Amino acid sequence: MVNCFDLLSAKNKRIKLDGDKSNNEKTDVKWPVKRKISKKERKKRLNARMRRLVCPKSPLMVFSELFKDVPIQLQENPLHNVMSYTATLEIDGQLFSGNHISKTQAKQKACENFLRLMLAKKISERSEKKEESSLNVETEAGESSSVSKAKGPPQEDFPWPHFASLAMHNLINQWELQPIVTRTNTCVQENLTIIKPQPKTGAMRKFPENPQNCNPVQLINQLKPGVKFTEVVLNAKTPSLFQVKCVIDDIPFSGQGSTKKAAKKECYIFVSHLILMRYYCMDILNNILYK
Structure with a gap:
């Protein structure tokens, strides 16, 4: 007659063997070794990421992306048979305007005036905060000494990538590189054209008799x-x-x-x-x- 205790002990041994076998199988798993990224490769990836973030954009493009619902009003100003335009926009009760003989350039100037003031306010605000305190630190009182913990990296909502795109656009115009704008679904890509040297004016020829x-x-x-x-x-x-x-x-x-x-x-x-x-x-x- 088979003893019940013998059956239980045999079952426990089998469970133990199965558990050891599964543990051994787990330990035999080899995970792929992470490839170490070199500094040169990391720098290339960072440059590619920044290229996607910072595309040359005009003041009107930056304003349209930041303030989609704000309309820009246009007014015609005829003077001496020449038509000029005044573009006006209103933000927080303040009016910003720009004048030009072209409608688009008038809008560009109005948006540029607003973005210039927006950046000037942010720079002055940052300088004031720098004088008060360089970092916001949370101090916790301990039994023997106080421990200071930083709250983490600073966060803000100011659109720095848009202003970087605007700065690149202004730099291209200042250097007279004359970009050709081609619109795509993801971003506005600006391909730079090679400036050919202007043909030199020929020397003066013989003056006619009459x-x-x-x-x-x-x-x-x-x-x-x-x-x-x-x-x-x-x-x-x-x-x-x-x-x-x-x-x-x-x-x-x-x-x-x-x-x-x-x-x-x-x-x-x-x-x-x-x-x-x-x-x-x-x-x-x-x-x-x-x-």
Whole structure:
């Protein structure tokens, strides 16, 4: 006859063996060793993360992301057949405005004025807090001595990444890198274009015998070949107004007209007047000296 105590002891031994076996199986598990990241790799990852956070953004883009529900009002100001615009926005009862002949640039200036004041307030606020105390420390009284514990890293809601993006945008404009903005779903990427050197203006050719009978366009093309003209739209609405500029011998010239062709012709006339004046002055001077 089988004893009950023998059955219980055999069962306990089996459970013990199974437990030891499972423990051994657990100890045999080998976890993958974490690969140590080098300083160079860590720096590359940090740069990639900062590149995603800090994209060049204009004042209008930064303002639109921070204050989506704040409208920007536009007002037209016609003056001497030239239309200019005044953009106005209101934050906390304060009005900020910007003027320009372009609607977008007027909004940019208004947003820039607001963001400048916003940053100035934050900088002055930080300097005041620095004078009072560098860190907020929580002091607990103990039996023998007091123990001071820091509350942790400081936290704030100021949008520093947006201002870093604005600073990069201003730096690109200041260095005249002329970024090309292409919109994507994640972020606005700005690809920098390589600035090609401007073609040099050709040397002055032989002066025609009767310059007063020459067309201004023909005269300039003959005497100063390769002159580069810059066209600016002063007023896109009717009546339209265009301005054409050029620089000859470090002297700026400009002309305005209802069409680009008329503005360019007026600029040609101003340049030809200067050239003719120089020609006749030199002719008179030569007659006086060598008479």
